[in-house]
Amino acid sequence: xxxxxxxxxxxxxxxxxxxxxxxxxxxxxxxxxxxxxxxxxxxxxxxxxxxxxxxxxxxxxxxxxxxxxxxxxxxxxxxxxxxxxxxxxxxxxxxxxxxxxxxxxxxxxxxxxxxxxxxxxxxxxxxxxxxxxxxxxxxxxxxxxxxxxxxxxxxxxxxxx
Amino acid sequence: xxxxxxxxxxxxxxxxxxxxxxxxxxxxxxxxxxxxxxxxxxxxxxxxxxxxxxxxxxxxxxxxxxxxxxxxxxxxxxxxxxxxxxxxxxxxxxxxxxxxxxxxxxxxxxxxxxxxxxxxxxxxxxxxxxxxxxxxxxxxxxxxxxxxxxxxxxxxxxxxx
Amino acid sequence: xxxxxxxxxxxxxxxxxxxxxxxxxxxxxxxxxxxxxxxxxxxxxxxxxxxxxxxxxxxxxxxxxxxxxxxxxxxxxxxxxxxxxxxxxxxxxxxxxxxxxxxxxxxxxxxxxxxxxxxxxxxxxxxxxxxxxxxxxxxxxxxxxxxxxxxxxxxxxxxxx
Amino acid sequence: xxxxxxxxxxxxxxxxxxxxxxxxxxxxxxxxxxxxxxxxxxxxxxxxxxxxxxxxxxxxxxxxxxxxxxxxxxxxxxxxxxxxxxxxxxxxxxxxxxxxxxxxxxxxxxxxxxxxxxxxxxxxxxxxxxxxxxxxxxxxxxxxxxxxxxxxxxxxxxxxx
Numbered sequence: 307x308x309x310x311x312x313x314x315x316x317x318x319x320x321x322x323x324x325x326x327x328x329x330x331x332x333x334x335x336x337x338x339x340x341x342x343x344x345x346x347x348x349x350x351x352x353x354x355x356x357x358x359x360x361x362x363x364x365x366x367x368x369x370x371x372x373x374x375x376x377x378x379x380x381x382x383x384x385x386x387x388x389x390x391x392x393x394x395x396x397x398x399x400x401x402x403x404x405x406x407x408x409x410x411x412x413x414x415x416x417x418x419x420x421x422x423x424x425x426x427x428x429x430x431x432x433x434x435x436x437x438x439x440x441x442x443x444x445x446x447x448x449x450x451x452x453x454x455x456x457x458x459x460x461x462x463x464x465x466x467x
Numbered sequence: 468x469x470x471x472x473x474x475x476x477x478x479x480x481x482x483x484x485x486x487x488x489x490x491x492x493x494x495x496x497x498x499x500x501x502x503x504x505x506x507x508x509x510x511x512x513x514x515x516x517x518x519x520x521x522x523x524x525x526x527x528x529x530x531x532x533x534x535x536x537x538x539x540x541x542x543x544x545x546x547x548x549x550x551x552x553x554x555x556x557x558x559x560x561x562x563x564x565x566x567x568x569x570x571x572x573x574x575x576x577x578x579x580x581x582x583x584x585x586x587x588x589x590x591x592x593x594x595x596x597x598x599x600x601x602x603x604x605x606x607x608x609x610x611x612x613x614x615x616x617x618x619x620x621x622x623x624x625x626x627x628x
Numbered sequence: 629x630x631x632x633x634x635x636x637x638x639x640x641x642x643x644x645x646x647x648x649x650x651x652x653x654x655x656x657x658x659x660x661x662x663x664x665x666x667x668x669x670x671x672x673x674x675x676x677x678x679x680x681x682x683x684x685x686x687x688x689x690x691x692x693x694x695x696x697x698x699x700x701x702x703x704x705x706x707x708x709x710x711x712x713x714x715x716x717x718x719x720x721x722x723x724x725x726x727x728x729x730x731x732x733x734x735x736x737x738x739x740x741x742x743x744x745x746x747x748x749x750x751x752x753x754x755x756x757x758x759x760x761x762x763x764x765x766x767x768x769x770x771x772x773x774x775x776x777x778x779x780x781x782x783x784x785x786x787x788x789x
Numbered sequence: 790x791x792x793x794x795x796x797x798x799x800x801x802x803x804x805x806x807x808x809x810x811x812x813x814x815x816x817x818x819x820x821x822x823x824x825x826x827x828x829x830x831x832x833x834x835x836x837x838x839x840x841x842x843x844x845x846x847x848x849x850x851x852x853x854x855x856x857x858x859x860x861x862x863x864x865x866x867x868x869x870x871x872x873x874x875x876x877x878x879x880x881x882x883x884x885x886x887x888x889x890x891x892x893x894x895x896x897x898x899x900x901x902x903x904x905x906x907x908x909x910x911x912x913x914x915x916x917x918x919x920x921x922x923x924x925x926x927x928x929x930x931x932x933x934x935x936x937x938x939x940x941x942x943x944x945x946x947x948x949x950x
């Protein structure tokens with residue numbers, strides 16, 4: 307079993323810019339998070355352009371799909387912004403690849419106190435190795451099928467439709 | 468799906484005592500960790516006596532087994548010390564309960580920088596919901612069957628026998 | 629010796645709002661920071677409205693001055709936004725109170741990894757007890773007189789004029 | 790003004806060894822702490838052997854004194870174990886160097902949650918630049934003269950004799 311982790315940005319990877327006081331993107335936190343997880347499973351990290359998922363266009367989602375298609379691993383974790391995670395899942399699901407693809411992310415950036423990011427990364431890595439091929443969203447302890455998940459923005463949680 | 472998390476101590480839950488400068492046990496970190504994970508799956512936390520797993524006796528392992536037998540949940544995560552995790556797994560495995568039981572822990576205590584604890588907790592919560600009934604050890608991104616796992620203490624990693 | 633700490637907001641106290649993904653203000657981090665510092669010196673915490681210092685108006689600076697005037701303590705630390713810290717210092721300095729007043733803040737919010745906030749708080753608490761009466765800016769290991777300090781925004785550092 | 794920081798070990802610099810589960814010494818945390826503090830004052834870091842201060846012998850304290858004597862800086866912060874900080878201060882005080890020497894440390898190691906280490910480091914850096922020549926202990930917001938300080942081990946605080 308080898309695991310592929312694909313970084314696409316989102317809240318998980320937001321970084322505080324001390325010169326202008328805003329949250330944006332710089333280097334991904336994933337190399338540090340993967341080292342901290344002391345993974346004993348072989349892992350490939352692929353870094354796509356880091357985007358706020360509200361800024362993702364069709365071409366960006368097509369790029370995520372292309373990464374999944376090209377991957378030689380059968381277990382793939384995609385770290386993604388929460389706001390349009392179901393939309394990207396809806397691009398990946400119909401492709402029906404013979405791989406277990408799990409989208410995850412975070413409600414609080416990895417670098418901010420009390421972040422759920424590291425838990426969600428572990429959760430997704432477990433689900434990606436244990437579930438049969440398919441496309442799933444795995445957030446905060448719940449696994450969703452790609453075609454039955456939505457973000458409740460007012461409550462800040464994922465739920466079925 | 469409801470999840471049961473059983474705290475038994477181990478490195479995950481070690482706490483620095485500032486009065487005597489030693490690592491021991493006080494309140495479990497699991498309530499804070501569970502809150503931080505923002506779990507949307509219903510979860511029951513059961514706290515057994517917190518022990519260094521090198522101090523675990525047969526009666527302590529029997530107590531863990533009794534908790535698993537009494538649990539109404541079909542997905543159980545046991546937070547356990549790393550040094551005798553395979554021994555406890557070897558008590559739980561032959562019981563052949565119709566539940567998915569996953570032992571996890573940490574190489575670095577939850578409260579210390581660069582800890583793998585929160586990742587492992589997430590990983591185990593994913594595996595416990597996704598794998599068929601059985602007893603597993605889930606550490607640092609790898610899932611092991613209960614009867615084919617050992618800790619390599621020199622390297623600080625879990626591996627098959 | 630008793631110490632007064634006055635919270636006015638600024639980067640130090642910025643908080644990530646997980647519902648809308650922005651940095652703003654909620655409860656001050658100072659009660660937690662003060663507890664963590666295990667202060668053995670008596671301390672009074674006064675919380676003024678928490679503001680981004682770019683949003684501070686004359687009335688807001690007058691309120692800070694009024695707090696200093698009303699304080700019974702002779703050592704005062706003001707936690708303030710960095711962008712207009714010199715402007716507030718320039719309101720407090722000419723008042724020539726018989727108190728040691730030290731403005732400090734942070735380049736990275738207290739709750740974000742790698743923050744300088746807790747160091748600066750300690751630094752200011754030391755300076756406030758050790759220097760003669762006057763108004764000072766204390767940031768990142770350097771103490772400035774109130775009338776000879778400016779923020780170099782491009783470099784993200786404080787320096788003399 | 791240039792600052793010298795002298796690392797001698799102690800709780801501040803204790804490090805968790807994941808292979809044997811004990812707290813000991815490895816690389817000092819001070820280079821990381823100094824970088825995080827974004828010091829704008831020139832600073833020289835001198836690393837002496839890192840010791841638990843209960844293990845310090847006369848020769849170890851003589852070495853600390855020699856470092857202070859050799860230093861070209863007039864402001865010196867010594868990061869030291871708490872258990873015998875007053876004893877080392879009692880070696881440095883009678884030497885009556887024309888320098889401001891401040892001993893500090895931590896009740897909780899720098900790398901453990903809720904540590905006071907970073908605050909104390911900032912506090913000592915402030916005191917070392919602001920007080921007249923002499924030898925001081927600066928812990929948890931209180932400054933003590935070298936000849937009137939003791940650690941109350943039961944309460945975990947420093948106090949006058």
